[in-house]
Amino acid sequence: MRLAQYSFFLLAAFLAGQPALAQQRPANTETVEIGLSTDTIAITSGFRGTDLIVFGALDNADPLIQRQGRYDIVVVLEGPERSFVVRRKDRYLGIWVNAESASFQHIPASYSLASTRNLQDIATPKIFTQLGLGVNNMYYEPMPDGFSSSESLKEFTTELPRLKLKQRLYNQRPGDVQFLSATLFRATLSLPANVPVGKHVARAFLFRNGEFLRENATSLNIVKAGLEFRIYRAANQYSLLYGIFAVLLAVVTGWAGRLIFRKD
Amino acid sequence: MGIYLPIAEISVNIFVLFGMGAAVGFLSGMFGVGGGFLITPLLIFYNIPPAVAVATGANQVIASSFSGALTHFKRGTLDVKLGSLLVVGGIVGAGIGIYVFVLLRELGQLDLIVSLLYVVFLSTIGGLMLYESVQAMRRTRAGQLATLKKPGQHNWVHRLPFKMRFRASKIYVSIIPILVLGAAIGFLSSIMGVGGGFIMVPAMIYLLKMPTNVVIGTSLYQIVFVTAFATIMQATTNQSVDIVLAFLLMSGGVIGAQYGARIGQKLRGEQLRALLAMLVLAVGLRLAIELFVTPDDLYSISLAVVTGGGL
Numbered sequence: 001m002r003l004a005q006y007s008f009f010l011l012a013a014f015l016a017g018q019p020a021l022a023q024q025r026p027a028n029t030e031t032v033e034i035g036l037s038t039d040t041i042a043i044t045s046g047f048r049g050t051d052l053i054v055f056g057a058l059d060n061a062d063p064l065i066q067r068q069g070r071y072d073i074v075v076v077l078e079g080p081e082r083s084f085v086v087r088r089k090d091r092y093l094g095i096w097v098n099a100e101s102a103s104f105q106h107i108p109a110s111y112s113l114a115s116t117r118n119l120q121d122i123a124t125p126k127i128f129t130q131l132g133l134g135v136n137n138m139y140y141e142p143m144p145d146g147f148s149s150s151e152s153l154k155e156f157t158t159e160l161p162r163l164k165l166k167q168r169l170y171n172q173r174p175g176d177v178q179f180l181s182a183t184l185f186r187a188t189l190s191l192p193a194n195v196p197v198g199k200h201v202a203r204a205f206l207f208r209n210g211e212f213l214r215e216n217a218t219s220l221n222i223v224k225a226g227l228e229f230r231i232y233r234a235a236n237q238y239s240l241l242y243g244i245f246a247v248l249l250a251v252v253t254g255w256a257g258r259l260i261f262r263k264d
Numbered sequence: 265m266g267i268y269l270p271i272a273e274i275s276v277n278i279f280v281l282f283g284m285g286a287a288v289g290f291l292s293g294m295f296g297v298g299g300g301f302l303i304t305p306l307l308i309f310y311n312i313p314p315a316v317a318v319a320t321g322a323n324q325v326i327a328s329s330f331s332g333a334l335t336h337f338k339r340g341t342l343d344v345k346l347g348s349l350l351v352v353g354g355i356v357g358a359g360i361g362i363y364v365f366v367l368l369r370e371l372g373q374l375d376l377i378v379s380l381l382y383v384v385f386l387s388t389i390g391g392l393m394l395y396e397s398v399q400a401m402r403r404t405r406a407g408q409l410a411t412l413k414k415p416g417q418h419n420w421v422h423r424l425p426f427k428m429r430f431r432a433s434k435i436y437v438s439i440i441p442i443l444v445l446g447a448a449i450g451f452l453s454s455i456m457g458v459g460g461g462f463i464m465v466p467a468m469i470y471l472l473k474m475p476t477n478v479v480i481g482t483s484l485y486q487i488v489f490v491t492a493f494a495t496i497m498q499a500t501t502n503q504s505v506d507i508v509l510a511f512l513l514m515s516g517g518v519i520g521a522q523y524g525a526r527i528g529q530k531l532r533g534e535q536l537r538a539l540l541a542m543l544v545l546a547v548g549l550r551l552a553i554e555l556f557v558t559p560d561d562l563y564s565i566s567l568a569v570v571t572g573g574g575l
Contacts, residue, residue, distance in 0.1 A: 045268035045270075046266075046268065082567055082568075083567065083568035084565055084566065084567060084568055085372065085565070085566055085567075085568045086563060086564070086565050087372050087563065087564050087565075087566070088562055088563050089559055089562045089563075089564070090562075094556050095376075095380075095555045095556060096555065096556075096557075096558065096559055096562075097373070097376055098372040098373060098376065098564070101372060103568050105568075143568075156563075159563045159565075160565065162563075163561075163563060163564070163565040164565070166561070167565075194273075228268050228269075228270040228508070229270060231270040231271075231507060231508065232270040232271065235270070235271055235499065235503050235505070235507075236503050239499050239500045239503055240496070240499070240500050242499050242505070242507070243495055243496035243497075243498070243499025243500055243505060244496060245507070246323050246495050246496075246499060246505050246507050246510060247323070247326060247492045247495050247496060249507065249510070249511060249514075250323055250324070250326035250327040250330065250492075250495075250510065250514060251326060251327070251330050251492075253327040253511070253514040253515060253518060254326065254327035254328060254329070254330035254331040254334075254514070254518065255330065255331060255334070256518070257327070257328075257331050257518030257519070257521065257522070258331040258334055258335065260518075260522075261331075261522050
């Protein structure tokens with residue numbers, strides 16, 4: 001069981017660079033940067049989930065605001081977008097049957113968030129809704145004709161993030177963005193064991209005094225490696241050959257069993 | 265020791281699966297059944313997604329059926345002509361089965377229908393077997409010889425057109441019931457991941473009036489081809505055949521079957537059948553209970569089915 005640990009480092013060289021500029025700096029020149037040391041992560045079959053450390057820098061910060069701790073940073077890692085169906089079981093003749101459902105599209109398959117503080121302490125819900133930031137503030141886009149009524153849509157829209165949180169595919173870690181120095185910060189995100197493969201986007205959001213300033217994004221590819229995932233790929237890409245191989249394997253196993261049986 | 269199943273996408277204990285294969289192989293060797301109808305529900309109990317359990321069950325059945333069919337072929341107790349007609353019907357049935365399988369999966373009702381079919385088949389077959397074996401035991405106790413009823417008089421099946429002569433089976437019968445029977449079994453092997461021997465064997469004896477000695481071999485012959493077809497169809501349309509899982513079950517099954525066959529020869533037939541019947545009923549009951557128990561979470565989430573798309 002290899003537990004992969006991945007860390008991403010920002011080139012920290014330019015970090016604490018220019019304090020001299022601080023005096024005559026115009027408003028809102030703060031910038032936030034995050035850097036990843038690699039653009040691809042390969043996870044193996046024994047993967048049980050891990051912490052993903054993202055390093056970043058806050059530049060041109062106002063030292064006064066900084067000392068008061070009124071800069072906030074939220075870092076998220078969004079998984080590839082997929083379409084999902086949420087179903088509800090109802091009882092028919094005593095049997096539990098999948099009954100009503102709603103379909104959603106362009107939903108991140110996974111969503112990990114880390115922030116300096118609880119989201120409600122950083123800014124108003126309205127700002128988070130506008131940014132679509134946070135599991136409860138994201139917009140879950142229904143498929144056209146993917147639901148039966150607006151009430152049921154409302155019901156399924158609240159169930160979607162609940163189910164995702166339950167599967168650990170969505171997770172939020174307030175307090176897990178920490179300033180290491182005046183400018184350098186570290187965000188600890190959770191990569192669940194069932195993290196989907198594909199293109200992930202890491203975003204950093206900078207807030208000052210409850211106000212959103214800017215964001216910065218970088219992308220990351222998660223691929224699966226190892227024999228099991230080669231099998232998985234073969235099953236999807238060469239499904240006919242895979243099927244024939246599965247049959248031949250069974251035939252050979254059955255035949256081998258007979259040979260062994262005859263010997264004794 | 266854990267192993268990650270690439271298609272089922274869960275980590276499982278390698279010994280549990282090997283043991284499961286061996287136990288079912290032991291039973292199938294002992295009772296002379298394929299074991300697919302036990303493997304698939306057991307996999308579902310072990311949290312393997314039903315779609316994967318069904319497709320992999322079909323794959324696993326090939327191994328045991330192939331070695332059995334080979335034995336019967338060498339002994340000459342296999343009607344290739346009749347078996348091939350069953351295969352033709354079976355492939356049509358399996359094709360329709362796959363289509364229905366995909367449709368049910370899209371509707372989100374696959375798990376339910378698979379469970380329901382198992383509950384119905386397992387309780388019916390188990391109930392009939394138990395009744396039959398208890399009757400046989402009573403007869404033996406009463407001092408009579410326990411013999412299977414001899415297929416004697418002709419029935420409605422023999423009035424159907426398109427008759428054909430089958431030398432190995434020594435019967436002259438319409439090809440319609442053969443094709444229909446083959447198709448029905450093919451359909452079930454796609455949807456339930458079973459070989460279907462437990463339905464095929466009684467149908468051949470009582471419906472087609474085939475002599476008992478060629479029944480098992482011919483049934484196994486058809487099962488090899490139809491489950492092979494079902495496996496390839498499942499692999500291409502649903503990508504749900506888990507080769508690692510199948511191999512673990514097969515290798516366990518092959519070993520278990522040898523010991524099962526030896527023990528089976530030492531035990532009395534009726535008692536053996538009564539034991540199997542009770543086992544079948546127990547599995548059916550367990551699946552039935554699950555349908556009625558309130559689930560932990562009424563809501564579930566799954567990827568919307570996009571044609572050709574995996575995860």
